[in-house]
Amino acid sequence: MLQRSEQQALLQTLEYEDMNVQFFYTRQSRAAGLGDAINHARNFINNEPFIIALGDSIIHSEENECLLQRMLNTYAEHDNSLVLGTREVPLEEVSRYGIVKPKNGTDQPILEIDDVVEKPPVKTTPSRLAFAARYILPPTIFDALDRTSPGKGGELQLTDGIRLLLKEGTLGYSVKLTDKEKRYDIGNMGSYFEAFVDFALQDEKYGYQLRQYLHKKLNL
Numbered sequence: 001m002l003q004r005s006e007q008q009a010l011l012q013t014l015e016y017e018d019m020n021v022q023f024f025y026t027r028q029s030r031a032a033g034l035g036d037a038i039n040h041a042r043n044f045i046n047n048e049p050f051i052i053a054l055g056d057s058i059i060h061s062e063e064n065e066c067l068l069q070r071m072l073n074t075y076a077e078h079d080n081s082l083v084l085g086t087r088e089v090p091l092e093e094v095s096r097y098g099i100v101k102p103k104n105g106t107d108q109p110i111l112e113i114d115d116v117v118e119k120p121p122v123k124t125t126p127s128r129l130a131f132a133a134r135y136i137l138p139p140t141i142f143d144a145l146d147r148t149s150p151g152k153g154g155e156l157q158l159t160d161g162i163r164l165l166l167k168e169g170t171l172g173y174s175v176k177l178t179d180k181e182k183r184y185d186i187g188n189m190g191s192y193f194e195a196f197v198d199f200a201l202q203d204e205k206y207g208y209q210l211r212q213y214l215h216k217k218l219n220l
Contacts, residue, residue, distance in 0.1 A: 033155030035145050047139045049075065052158075056187035057133030058195055059085075062180040068134055071175045074110055075136045078171055082141075082162060084113065085134030087177040094125040098159040100174050101126030113172035118151070118159035129174060131159075132183050140165060 002011045026040045038052065051068070059067055071083045086100055101115040106129050117126060135158075144161040151157050166172050177183060184195035197214075201207045214220070 035156035052135040054133035083136040085132040097130035
């Protein structure tokens with residue numbers, strides 16, 4: 001239909017269909033936690049390490065290598081480990097995220113992980129280093145989740161499964177977002193609108209037009 005209507009620009013957005021990639025999906029029957037959601041994918045993994053990229057988080061990067069590529073590089077150097085994308089958050093927000101306890105401070109871009117804690121209180125948080133919705137995990141996470149009890153609200157937390165792997169000797173590494181990267185948590189409307197405006201302003205075709213409209217609308 002797009003070809004017949006000569007809408008070449010829209011047709012180009014479908015080029016991903018020509019890639020040698022297969023898409024599979026499964027459904028989580030009820031909201032039972034991220035650990036439960038990951039458990040639903042175990043038949044897709046084929047006992048191999050895998051990436052988790054949460055769909056409600058967009059990470060915009062102006063680095064030469066994006067966060068996920070740096071995570072893959074770290075995993076390649078430490079086979080059979082687990083690698084977490086992380087970012088510094090304000091102290092008052094730590095109770096909203098999984099938080100990393102690093103072994104040796106938080107000033108390096110790549111850190112070895114000592115422990116992880118799900119949504120700790122401000123007074124007891126081990127750091128301000130929060131999960132950034134990107135993970136590389138070994139297939140042993142499924143066995144760890146099988147041995148993990150549901151937490152608050154009956155939800156199975158991925159953080160608790162990761163914590164068990166760390167306690168049993170799996171090495172873990174944190175790869176931090178840089179000052180040239182930003183995470184948009186589009187699971188809430190405020191950040192969704194922020195992401196829409198930021199990406200629209202960068203659009204080659206419509207960015208200038210939107211910028212002019214905003215100037216007029218806001219009387220700038």
